[in-house]
Amino acid sequence: MLYLSQVLGGPIFDSRGERIASVNDVLVRYGDDDHPPVIGLVARFRRRNFFIPQRNIADFGESGARMSSAKLNLTPFERREGEVLLGRDVLDKQLIDVDGKRVVRVNDVQLIEAGNEWRISGADISFQGFLRRLLPKGFYGYDKPVEVIDWADVGYLATDTATATVQLKSSSDKLSRLHPVEIAQLAESLSPIHRTEVVESLDNEIAADTLEEMSTEAQARILQEMDEERAADILEEMSPDDAVDVLEEMDDDKAQELFNLMEDEERADVAELMAFDNDTAGGLMTTEFVTVPRKLSVGETITRLREMAETPNMIYYLYIVEEEGSWKLCGLISLRSLILADPEKQIEEVMRTEFRFAHPSDPAEKVAQTISEYNLLALPVVDDEGDIAGIVTVDDAMEILLARDLTSRLPRLFG
Structure with missing residues (x-):
């Protein structure tokens, strides 16, 4: 078992034992795995970043990495779809712990060796994880207690890269295990852009239920930032009275655009309620009854x-x-x-x-x-x-x- 902080900046040796570069970052691939696999290292040599695939790494640990081959491909590193850099995209970022129903900050990433590969096993959210990154190895006590969240319980990672969409697809089912009230409370702890991503990751029905637990201002901001077709689909799932409230919170052009995209039946229900003033029974009622x-x-x-x-x-x-x-x-x-x-x-x-x-x-x-x-x-x-x-x-x-x-x-x- 390793922590990311123990390998970042570490040396990379070729098959003859000569130091050729240092570890700039660790690359993993998101998919359906609860514990995404490490697919290689981003190495740095003379201000150049290049990629070393996992299959070319013979040893990997606190003392650094050793290659199984003397050949290097110095082509500048470029991230591909579905790939996440643990140092850049995960460290110091917020995530949603589905099991603990909370938003926490990642202070370190725990890696574990499983067979012939390394995988993310958890996120260290303790203060000890933060100290591990700051203090030299000789000054840090490895016997100190830590708090590590199983990566299988990570429902959302607030990364600032385009890979957020990829990892959200793999974690949306985890978020859906929570009650919409809980999802709304957790989402409101995040920045506006990440709040929108959380709602976008949910299916239409759960997204609508989650939005209904937020303020009208937050609902309007989220729907305005989404794709128009998707926003209209979510509006159709909302109660007609809630849909009216959020449309009235938007600017007129955007509200009209989303209103026009709604299906005929749902649009008719919303139009019926729009005829009433907000401070009347007609403006307060819903047309959903039996x-x-x-x-x-x-x-x-x-x-x-x-x-x-x-x-x-x-x-x-x-x-x-x-x-x-x-x-x-x-x-x-x-x-x-x-x-x-x-x-x-x-x-x-x-x-x-x-x-x-x-x-x-x-x-x-x-x-x-x-x-x-x-x-x-x-x-x-x-x-x-x-x-x-x-x-x-x-x-x-x-x-x-x-x-x-x-x-x-x-x-x-x-x-």
């Missing part, structure tokens, strides 16, 4: 839910309408009550006919207060004709109430 006709049985309703190709992320209630294809709201039922009801009964027999609702023009704060006072998980928004136009969910209401509560406390906090 309706069922009142003449269905409980069992038929449950079967229909199971067979739906797409359902809202959070189904708090089912909204009962007069007939198939109608939007005329006549009742609602919670998911819990539906599951516990007799499957043979008609849905109209178990639904609630008395319930709170809002009008699209009602002030957003009034809607939030209603949700809070009546301990609701969602509130239907009903227009003048009695049709359900959307619902306001408890998370959106809490954002309003928490912001108001903080504002009311500011005079006492700073007065």
Whole structure:
């Protein structure tokens, strides 16, 4: 086992034992391996960097490297796609530790010999790793404790090179093991450009869920920096109300461009919400909800839910309408009550006919207060004709109430 700091700057000898160059960097190839292999050394001789492939290296360790051949190819080194320089691209960079759910700094890189090759085994994030690089070998105690992250748990490496895209492809599955809230929190610890790369590495659905956990300003900045087609795909996966918020945060030309790229159905949902002012129930609601006709049985309703190709992320209630294809709201039922009801009964027999609702023009704060006072998980928004136009969910209401509560406390906090 070696650390990168122990070999950088070390001598390189030819097969006869004569020093011919020094180790400028160690090159690895990213792919599907959890522990990427070392494919060679970048050697330096008289201000020239050239490449020595792993197959031409007989020995490699703290004392340097020894070649198995006396022949050298002094062609200037050029990085190829998928290649990462450990010294330049990894040392002192931030990475996401998926297992520890944290962003950490790489102070040294641990290498391990496996068969006839060397591989990255981990990232030393301890202060001892930093000292190992600074102090001469005789002054550093190798028995001091270190903290090394298994490279298999590296979900993202904040490198500043074009190879970031390559390594992200191999690590996006690791990031996807985390909850979108956790991914968002970790991404916000990184620089804006790396935050965008993290979101880009995720599939559209997880990327949308992650963006929804960020501020509207961060959402807009990330989507504006992405490829337009990909940004539009992610917008389609977002809740319509969240998509409206982020489009309104962008400059008009960019927002119109992304809006036009959205699929017809999702674009129609977003356009419907854009007609309402932000500080009204209409501007606060989402059009993602489930309706069922009142003449269905409980069992038929449950079967229909199971067979739906797409359902809202959070189904708090089912909204009962007069007939198939109608939007005329006549009742609602919670998911819990539906599951516990007799499957043979008609849905109209178990639904609630008395319930709170809002009008699209009602002030957003009034809607939030209603949700809070009546301990609701969602509130239907009903227009003048009695049709359900959307619902306001408890998370959106809490954002309003928490912001108001903080504002009311500011005079006492700073007065």
